[in-house]
Amino acid sequence: MKQLKATLKRIPPTKVSQKYGIVQEWIADYEEVEPGHRHMSQLVGLYPANLITPATPELFEAARHTLTRRLTHGGGHTGWSRAWIINFYARLLDGEEAWKNVQDLLAKSTLNNLFDTHPPFQIDGNFGGTAGIAEMLLQSHEGIIHVLPAVPEAWNEGAYSGLVARGAFEVSVSWKAGKLEKLLLHSRNGGEAVVQYKGKKIKVKTNKNQTYDLSNRF
Numbered sequence: 001m002k003q004l005k006a007t008l009k010r011i012p013p014t015k016v017s018q019k020y021g022i023v024q025e026w027i028a029d030y031e032e033v034e035p036g037h038r039h040m041s042q043l044v045g046l047y048p049a050n051l052i053t054p055a056t057p058e059l060f061e062a063a064r065h066t067l068t069r070r071l072t073h074g075g076g077h078t079g080w081s082r083a084w085i086i087n088f089y090a091r092l093l094d095g096e097e098a099w100k101n102v103q104d105l106l107a108k109s110t111l112n113n114l115f116d117t118h119p120p121f122q123i124d125g126n127f128g129g130t131a132g133i134a135e136m137l138l139q140s141h142e143g144i145i146h147v148l149p150a151v152p153e154a155w156n157e158g159a160y161s162g163l164v165a166r167g168a169f170e171v172s173v174s175w176k177a178g179k180l181e182k183l184l185l186h187s188r189n190g191g192e193a194v195v196q197y198k199g200k201k202i203k204v205k206t207n208k209n210q211t212y213d214l215s216n217r218f
Contacts, residue, residue, distance in 0.1 A: 015027075017029050021062055023042045023052070023059065023062045025042040035069055035073040036070055036071075036073030037075060038076065038078050040084065040085075042066065043063055043066060045063075046088055047084070047087040047090075047091045047135070050142060053141070063092065064094075071085070076101070078118045079105060079117050079124070079125030080118060082101055082105045082109055082125065082129075083116070083124065083126075084128055084132075086098050086102055086128070086133070087131060087132040089101060090132055090135035090136045090139070092150075093149055095136060095150040098132065098152065102129065102133065105129050136149070136151060136152075137151070137173070138163045140166040140169075144195070145165040145167075145185075145193055145195045145196065146196045147173055147183060147195065147197045148175065148180070156176075157176040158175060164188075167189070167191060167193060169193050170186040170188060171184070171186075180198075182215045183217075184211055185206070186210070186211040186212075187207065188208070188209065189208055191205075192205050192206070202218075
């Protein structure tokens with residue numbers, strides 16, 4: 001642990017490029033050789049980590065600019081890269097862009113048998129695509145169970161059950177005409193949960209193996 005703490009202090013902080021307003025990929029603000037490259041490692045703090053969130057507004061907007069720049073220059077052209085972009089936009093709370101990339105993943109990078117294409121096949125796009133859809137429906141990386149954080153207008157109604165948030169809280173939801181209808185929270189381990197829907201947050205003290213109907217709390 002001591003070695004890890006010492007190493008963490010040596011890792012440079014995430015920076016915003018003064019040239020383009022994007023998240024820097026390197027410690028120095030180098031000119032990008034391939035602005036549309038499919039790799040976007042500089043955004044690992046956005047997803048799957050939680051270092052770039054609305055609580056870090058400058059980096060949050062820089063992440064959005066990074067995506068726009070990559071895609072404008074032709075990025076996201078392989079299945080796994082497109083799947084990662086779905087997750088990025090979900091974390092940016094942009095349901096429309098996330099949905100657009102779900103459609104691109106299915107139209108351009110998915111075979112008839114639903115295998116992801118990155119010739120001949122790469123499982124990353126399949127796992128990443130489903131992970132991205134889950135992120136559109138439920139997020140919990142900021143210590144808050146955020147319900148329907150990035151749902152596009154096309155998903156005007158729907159339902160899901162059994163998605164598990166951090167803290168071992170199982171969430172089941174249904175919505176219609178763009179409005180929440182039912183929200184069930186099953187606590188596997190007990191403890192306090194903070195649940196958010198459309199900007200409203202509530203705290204729920206739970207007991208182990210108990211289910212709570214929060215439908216009328218929002």
